[in-house]
Amino acid sequence: MSDPATERLLTITEEALELVLEARSGESGPDSLALFIEVSGVANGAYTYDIWFESATDATPRDHREQHDGVVVVFPESSTGKMAGATLDVSDDGLVILNPNSPAPDPANVSQGDFGSLETPLAVAVLEVLEAEVNPQIASHGGRADLVGVDDNAVAYVRLSGGCQGCGLAAMTLSQGISVAIREAVPEISDIVDVTAHAQGANPYYQASKK
Numbered sequence: 001m002s003d004p005a006t007e008r009l010l011t012i013t014e015e016a017l018e019l020v021l022e023a024r025s026g027e028s029g030p031d032s033l034a035l036f037i038e039v040s041g042v043a044n045g046a047y048t049y050d051i052w053f054e055s056a057t058d059a060t061p062r063d064h065r066e067q068h069d070g071v072v073v074v075f076p077e078s079s080t081g082k083m084a085g086a087t088l089d090v091s092d093d094g095l096v097i098l099n100p101n102s103p104a105p106d107p108a109n110v111s112q113g114d115f116g117s118l119e120t121p122l123a124v125a126v127l128e129v130l131e132a133e134v135n136p137q138i139a140s141h142g143g144r145a146d147l148v149g150v151d152d153n154a155v156a157y158v159r160l161s162g163g164c165q166g167c168g169l170a171a172m173t174l175s176q177g178i179s180v181a182i183r184e185a186v187p188e189i190s191d192i193v194d195v196t197a198h199a200q201g202a203n204p205y206y207q208a209s210k211k
Contacts, residue, residue, distance in 0.1 A: 038050045051095060
């Protein structure tokens with residue numbers, strides 16, 4: 001289980017924390033309960049979430065756990081790479097998650113033309129980052145990242161292969177490794193989208209989590 005002192009994935013506003021504490025106080029044995037947040041699916045191009053209270057001891061060793069002013073927040077391992085930088089806030093309908101991460105489009109539903117070009121100055125700059133910084137690092141895991149294209153909205157589409165295809169930590173690699181390197185070197189890029197067909201990965205270096 002991740003140490004609560006480690007870097008947080010989530011920011012909780014004061015209003016959201018107050019609402020969480022109020023809701024938890026109505027549960028049985030509130031002091032033993034953690035707030036679990038899980039990415040449950042995709043709808044209308046955005047992630048959907050399940051949020052519930054459960055005993056903190058029910059978290060698995062692979063789940064991410066962090067402390068927020070008296071509230072333990074737990075993210076199942078499968079959700080951690082999708083939640084980095086998210087904020088838990090309050091809307092008119094209750095708790096809401098503001099997440100800078102977005103799900104990758106289904107490669108089967110995206111034509112090659114939708115990926116944009118490899119010949120623009122932005123695309124060339126991203127290619128240089130991948131070849132000089134990213135690929136030498138993930139090569140030790142048997143992986144590789146290739147740029148498929150950069151579209152007119154400055155969205156870079158990346159396809160992973162080798163040990164990264166089908167890897168259970170691919171989302172984390174993209175959000176905390178590849179995306180960070182690209183954004184730091186080419187700040188004009190508005191988003192980085194993984195278009196890898198991960199279901200076809202035959203021999204990932206890391207195995208997907210099993211609960």
